Amino acid sequence: MTPASLAVLVVDDHAVVRRGVMDIIADMPLSVAFLEAGTSAQALALLGGHPCGLVILDLSLPDESGFETLAGIRRMHPELPVIVSSMHVEAEYARRALALGANGYLGKNAAPGELALAINLVLAGGTYVSPGLAGELTASDSPAGSSRLSPREREVMHRLARGEKLTDVAAAMRVTVQTAGTYRARIMKKLGLTTTADFFRYALEKGGMLP
Incomplete structure (x- = not known):
């Protein structure tokens, strides 16, 4: 990893999903070095020993809830950008993730361009929520x-x-x-x-x- 590289940790228990996410990010105009984790324990261990600039996090992990993982990440690195990419596209999941400190939330059914958009916005200091989910969040409350x-x-x-x-x-x-x-x-x-x-x-x- 060069000094200018952005270290991205992709956390998902399916290797094929991790590869797909990394391929999308690799096509972006960024200098990136990837870290991979298939469990919450692996993710937190990697974050404890490697500097990281972005985390893409699944909520369905085999050892503990992605929400617990997110809380653990926030305890270790309060300012580290975290985007949740989940099969759960219900408003309550997004709301809980945001409340725990996620900087972005989108479904796994999102188009590659939407993930790239979310990453760009989050790295610029913003927060991204998929448009459909954002509408549900607003309407539900x-x-x-x-x-x-x-x-x-x-x-x-x-x-x-x-x-x-x-x-x-x-x-x-x-x-x-x-x-x-x-x-x-x-x-x-x-x-x-x-x-x-x-x-x-x-x-x-x-x-x-x-x-």
Whole structure:
């Protein structure tokens, strides 16, 4: 591994799945060195002895739950980016993974391009949730406070919460950055939020998406 390489740990009990994930990442414009683990114990042992820049984690592991593995990773490396790739595409799984500190969640049925998108967003400091799941999370909780938001304010909140920069939000909505900022200020005022951290905590607790 060269000094500029990104060490990626792929954790899945199926070797063919690990190979598929690594092939997708290998096609990305990144300098990558791979680590593999088929169990939670192997994953945590590797993380204890090797510097790592990204973890792709399955939830169904033979020795313990992927949720327990995720909690263990967070205890060892609070800031290490972790993307969960799971066969479980129900909202409650995604919500629990995000609450435990996952930076991304997508189903194993996701297209290769979606995994690449998730990786790019997470490595840039954001959080990714598959669009279908994100919609389920939002709809299932229907936060009372956000019901006071206008449709445009809702759109701004959802875009910011899933990791888009304010400039990107403005471009996507065809408004100025100043207008997008005004929407954000209105959202926070209506929801009684005072800091950006409060905003993203609210989005997670109410079933939204984090950056």
